[in-house]
Amino acid sequence: MSKVAFYTLGCKLNFAESSSIARSLEPLGFVRADFQDTPDLFVINTCSVTEQADKKCKKVVREAKKINPASTVVIIGCYAQLKPEEIASIPGVDLVLGANEKFQMPALLPPYLDRSSEDLPKLIATEIRYDLDYHASYSVNDRTRTFLKVQDGCDYPCSYCTIPLARGQSRSDSIEKVLGLIEEIAANGVKEVVLTGVNIGDFGIQQGKRVETFFDLVRTIEEQATIDRFRISSIEPNLLTPELIEFLATSTRFVPHFHIPLQSGSNAVLRLMKRRYQRELYVDRVSRIRAVMPDACIGVDVIVGHPGETPELFLETYEFLNSLDISYLHVFPYSERANTFAVDIQPKVDNMQKSERSKMLHILSEKKRHAFYAGQIGNxxxxxxxxxxxxxxxxxxxxxxxxxxxxxxxxxxxxxxxxxxxxxxxxxxxxxxxxxxxxx
Missing domain, CATH: 2.40.50 (OB fold (Dihydrolipoamide Acetyltransferase, E2P))
Incomplete structure (x- = not known):
């Protein structure tokens, strides 16, 4: 048996895909191993949301080659799709696979394992098309809970984001197939499933047409699934409908935990970001959750230092978050990404200001989390x-x-x-x- 080690950067969706791709390699004789087990094959599943994710990819390649200089190193994920030539030039990288090609790894990989030809291309990545296939994925044995991918891609043109360029348009599995995957997961003794995707609230688009909705999926899982506990990974505030909130409040399977991206508490910055809501809608969603689920956990994504975010506009965000009854923050300093609208927005925010703003929000997050936990004591x-x-x-x-x-x-x-x-x-x-x- 040969050994394969995966290193996964980024989101829960990447973890689900890494696990599924690892299982697909089993017919080739691969067993999953840790980095320190001297694997024959390293697969690095990349993210490209921030510049730090890019740098981490290069560092992991160097570490892999230190552990086993004779190993084969394959790079997949969003960074691989967006900058394949750049990755292919990294010393030690043997193969770069794009968004569609990563799921074809069992068929594409064998020539790279025995180095049967020096003329092998290092790069197999086609351009993102609007008709990309949907590939079901879920994680098993990576963690106590399973990440189940139900949706991929995104149709939202947010000014800072490269995900539509890396993953294509929004598309989904069918409810029937999702239920089948849940039964497979249940057979592995999993106690909790986290539903994940790029824009999960946009679930239901198949072959370019909407045939189902995320509410349909949630309601069907509630009625038919055999696993007791489900969690929604992240959902856009404009897609977290009042109808869905009311339903989740009475659910016996879906837990009272919401992760709702905000990105900015300033309406002016939200417009620059091309988000599909204003902060008044966000207040409405938080208020509705608190009214029917007072002990719910509410997490928030926020970006600091987006072009055009002046000190005054950042303080709007800080004061807005401070006033909200939320539980914790995920804070991301803005990273400039090629081919996004934000590249042309002025003024830019320097790294020192980004760092200071990020620190302020991290401190606020700890205060919010501590207050949330303190409110649970005795429960x-x-x-x-x-x-x-x-x-x-x-x-x-x-x-x-x-x-x-x-x-x-x-x-x-x-x-x-x-x-x-x-x-x-x-x-x-x-x-x-x-x-x-x-x-x-």
Missing amino acids: SGSVLFEESSNAGFMEGFSENYVRVSAPYDPLQINTIQPVRYKDIMETGDVKGEVLIVVSR
Whole structure:
């Protein structure tokens, strides 16, 4: 048997695709391994949302070649689609596969394993087309929960984003096929499924036509799925409809955890970003969630330093976020990406200002998270404990995404247990007390 190691950068969608591609290599005799196991094949699944993701790709290639100089190194993912020639020129890279070609790896890879020809092309990446195929993917054995891809691509022309260029137009699996994948996942003993995609609320487009909706998918999963716990990875505020919020509030399968991209709390900057909402709509969505799910966890994506974001406009964002009843932030300093609208927007924000603004929002995020956790002390929840132990503790997340630590018990790993929240630990986790051990 040969060994293959994957290194995945970026989003949950990439993790789902890495896992599916790894399984597709099993008929070639590959077993999945860690980087330090001296693999014969390294596959690096890249992201291109930020400049840091680009730099990480180059660093991982160097590390792979240090571990096994004779290995084959393959690069896939968004960076591979957007800048294939640049990646192909990195020393140590043997093969670069584009957005469609990465799913053809079992057929394309063999000549690169034995170096049967010195004339082999290092680059196999066709241009993004509007009729890209949809490839179902889900992760297994990577984590306690599974990431299930249900949608790919995006039709939104946000000024800062390269994802439509890297992944093509919005397209989806069918509800029937998603249910079939959920049954496959259930057979692996998975307790929680995270639905993921590029623009998941746009689910339902097949062959360029809308035939189903995300609400249809959620309602069908609620009625027919055999796994007890589902989580929505991220959803645009304009696609998080009041109807969907009301339904999720009464769901017995979907947990009260929302991750809703905001990107800016300034309407002027939102217009520069070409977002499809203003901050008043965002306030409405948060208020509706709090009205029907007061203990829900609400996470927010925000970009700092977008061109045109003056100090005054950034303070609008800061004050807006400070006033919102949210639980945590994911903060991204703006990275200029070629072929995006934002390249031509002025004035630019220098790196020092981006860093200062990012620091302010990270501090605010910690305050929001601490306040959210503090509000949960004395409550009880259901925690899915993970395969990890830290100084005698096991960790896991509750349904509303509270990170909980409890005394380690190997029999409770990968089970959902009722837990009472005692206090906040120095680590920032909530200390939990398992109430009655259940075998689920």
